[in-house]
Amino acid sequence: MLRFSGVFAGLLSSGFLGCLAFSEASAQAAADPFRAWLEFRPRWEAADQDGVRPAEALTVRTRLGFETRAWKDLSATLEFEDVRSLYGNYNDAVPPAEPYAVIADPEVTEVNLAQLVWKPAEAFSATLGRQRINLDDQRFVGGAAWRQDEQTFDALRLDYAAGPVQASYAYVDRVNRIFGDDLDWDSNTHMANLRVSPGPSLELTGFAYLMDFEDGGAPVSNATYGARMTGVIAQSGRKLAYAASLARQTDYGGNPVSYEARYAAAELTLSDGPVAGRLGWERLGAGDGGAFQTPLATGHAFNGFADVFLTTPRDGLDDIYVGASYTSALALGPILKPAVSLTWHDFSAERTGADLGTELDLTTTFALSGDLSGVVKLARYNGAGGLSDRTRFWLGFTWKAWQ
Structure with a gap:
């Protein structure tokens, strides 16, 4: 199995510096041989x-990044990331555990991105x-970008896009998770995603994710095959967006547990100008031996912001949710483009139907x-079925400057 850390990181850095040197040498021929960015994201989080x-x-969180312009079809990106704790008492989810509620933002300094891109043709x-890998709605593969330490992937990725067809394949050698280097996963994972747009209001996607993790990731190694349908229907200024997904999952690779589980989801969003309403249902099924799991997902975006169900319970999960949002184009003093959304979730166990609580989420x-x-x-979660009540609050800012 390939290993992208260590020597590989050195090779990438050398390649980046080589591209950068070329860019500097060509500065007179190209007005902007590369671009750079600096980002600060301070955030206060409270969990009860x-x-x-x-x-x-x-x-x-502080990020410093550089990206070269294409030269002989090659470009390079390098981004450094640092997360510091300025104040607080919390369990950062990295052992040893502290006797506080979890706020999964450990201190870390790392290379967040170090990639070479070869683009010999437009397609x-x-x-x-x-690199970042965010597939579809990130329900199965994503960057978990809400946490301060982003999830990235040491991988080789191939992308093709021409006309109505988009196809991606990635081999992932290592998953750089949100908990810092000590809890990253070595990986032998294959990801394939094919999207076809047969019409202006319809997209069809098929996917296969064969995830095999070493070390602590072995119990969640799985093979997931599925399909997704999305689209938007517009009429008289109103838009109806729809999405539906089906998937089947089994154990795979080093997973010691034999199981099979199903996934299904459906969502409708009706918008009229700045106002939108949403109704959805998601099922992470329970099968013999285990429940449907999504270890590489952007989990915070699903099943409530309180993060109660980042790991699917053994009896599975049904999530029925309804929400509304409003986005203003007006300025309220110094505040530009304010938007607010409210979502209510009702949770139950897929296998038994047992009540697993409700949650109310508010975002501005x-x-x-x-x-x-x-x-x-x-986020306010009212527990049931042995799960405890939880309340979470966030206030954060992001400042980003580009060269």
């Missing part, structure tokens, strides 16, 4: 959960190195300038 001490954390590209986003934005979020 029955049975453990309340937690709070003031953290700040094809190949990406090698540490806004901009203070073109470079500065903010977010306020509140």
Whole structure:
């Protein structure tokens, strides 16, 4: 199995520096041989959960990145990331566990991106190195970008897009998870995704994700095959967006547990100008031996912001949710483009129908300038079925400057 860390990282850095040197040498011929960015994301999070001490954390994420322009069909990206805790008492989810509620933002300094991209034709590209991989709605593969330490992948990825067809394949050698280097997973994972757009209001996607993890990831190694349908129907200024997914999952690779489980989801979103309403249902089924799991998903975006169900319960999960949102094009003093959304979830066990509680999520986003934005979020989970009540609150800002 290939290993992208160590020597590989050195090779990538050398390749990047080589591209950068070329860019500097060609500065007179190209007005912008490369671009750079600097980002700060301070955030305060508070978590209150029955049975453990309340937690709070003031953290700040800093990123510094560079990207070269294409030269002989090659370009390079390098991004450094640092997460610091400025104040608080919390369990950062990295052993040893602290006696507080979990706020999964450990301190870490790392290379977040280190990739070379070869694009010999408009329809094809190949990406090698540490990179972001966000597939479809990120229900199965994503960057978990809500946490301060983003999930990235050491991988070789091939992309093809021409006309109505988009296809991607990735081999993942290592998963750089949100908990820092000590809890990353070595991987022998294959990801294939094929999307076809037969009409202006319909997209059909088929996917196969064969995930095999070493070390602590072995119990969630799985093979998932599925299909997804999405589209938007517009009439008289109103839009109806729809999405539906089906998938089947079995144990795979080093997983010591033999099981089979099913997944299904459906969602409708009706929007009229700045107002939108959403109704959805998601089922992560329970089969003989285990339940449907999504170890590489952007889990925070699904099944409630309180993060109660990042791991699917043994009896599976049914999530029925309804939400509404409003986005304003007006400015409220210094606040630009304010938006608010409210979502209510009703959870139950798929196998037994047992009540697993309800949750109410509130999100407000806004901009203070073109470079500065903010977010306020509140999640209140009312537990049932042995699960404890939880409340989470976030206040955060992101400032990003580009060269």
